[in-house]
């Protein structure tokens with residue numbers, strides 16, 4: 001149980017400061033059209049690409065056409081390609097077992113196949129037997145972005161519940177409203193053939209009468225609302241929770257606000273409650289902390305060099321200042337709309353500024369940041385998901401978990417940094433992981449505008465031991481070879 005360890009945030013700081021080596025138990029190494037305004041409302045198309053692109057700007061056109069070519073190539077995809085990847089033992093999508101061999105209930109098997117999944121990914125293959133074991137076992141699991149962690153824990157929850165018991169048995173916490181909605185949708189889709197299993201969303205705006213006890217078996221939500229539902233409104237009896245899932249677990253236990261709320265929920269659970277922690281990243285200090293507070297866990301951990309994915313090609317563009325970054329972004333605009341793109345900014349203010357500038361230039365983009373109401377946020381993400389909007393300017397609120405398979409390009413307009421201005425490698429990995437979902441090809445372009453931001457690129461390269469190439473229009477051939 002998290003118990004006392006979680007009652008003092010000083011513990012986390014202490015855990016963050018100490019430096020103990022990991023133990024090695026059980027490790028497995030494993031055509032532009034309608035878009036929206038900043039409030040998420042649809043706006044009419046204002047300009048065609050020729051209106052804004054500088055005539056005779058041959059270099060940028062060459063760059064753009066190459067990226068377009070690469071991205072189009074990346075979009076060509078059929079079932080056979082996934083199967084080839086899943087047969088490659090070095091791929092995180094590889095598995096030796098079938099879903100049948102994972103002993104899923106027939107109705108869940110039907111749900112999985114109905115979603116178009118043929119074989120489990122490595123994380124699904126490894127984690128499911130641990131999560132379904134009797135007696136229940138705790139698990140801290142790391143797997144690369146886009147490799148199917150959601151399905152893994154969703155199947156565990158759907159297998160775990162007893163529909164005859166009309167109370168909440170599984171809680172799943174996610175750091176953002178959008179991600180909670182997305183996870184719930186996966187659970188509902190997967191559980192399509194389990195009509196007796198009910199799912200509820202503990203998210204802002206979803207209100208119920210005080211004191212009404214939920215009969216829904218699985219509740220997915222954000223920490224603040226879930227805490228209210230457990231304590232203030234008594235919709236959920238935490239003592240009856242037998243499976244507790246933390247998605248994006250590292251941010252849930254390392255970020256002050258999330259941590260405070262999450263720990264207040266944990267402390268109300270019984271010691272027999274099964275704990276399942278998932279993320280693509282666990283900073284060293286967070287691993288140690290997680291291992292200390294989760295009793296006797298199974299561990300699935302990646303080596304640092306395994307964390308980044310080969311299918312996501314990483315570049316940087318050398319700019320002098322913010323204005324040049326903006327110009328470079330405009331030059332890339334044609335690529336952004338080939339499939340879909342997400343542009344990350346450091347602050348809501350910068351995201352608003354960028355959207356305003358892009359709109360002034362006649363480009364159409366959507367924005368999602370914490371400035372919007374929850375209804376607007378839900379509407380923006382749904383339109384982006386359905387492809388009605390091609391370019392989404394956002395902040396870290398969308399850096400984790402969001403799964404939109406058509407996203408082929410991620411742009412870091414601002415590089416991810418921590419409070420001290422140092423590289424935030426974990427956030428970098430999550431942001432670029434919004435592309436390259438389940439083995440697809442993806443591109444990540446980083447805007448560099450100072451020596452400091454070049455240092456950040458270097459820090460990130462060193463962290464993952466992986467080269468980030470200069471997007472150099474004089475070296476088109478090399479870039480092309482990189483994309484294949």
Ligand SMILES: Nc1ncnc2c1ncn2[C@@H]1O[C@H](COP(=O)(O)OP(=O)(O)OP(=O)(O)O)[C@@H](O)[C@H]1O
Pocket residue numbers: 116117118119120121124143144145146147148149150151279280400401402403405433434437438
């Ligand atoms: N076994 C499978 N076969 C085919 N597709 C799958 C399988 N499992 C998951 N997927 C698909 O892979 C995509 C990524 O899955 P998911 O969002 O769970 O990744 P994740 O590991 O949680 O990534 P992140 O770290 O970014 O949160 C989804 O579109 C999902 O439908």
Ligand SMILES: [Mg+2]
Pocket residue numbers: 149150247401
């Ligand atoms: Mg996820």
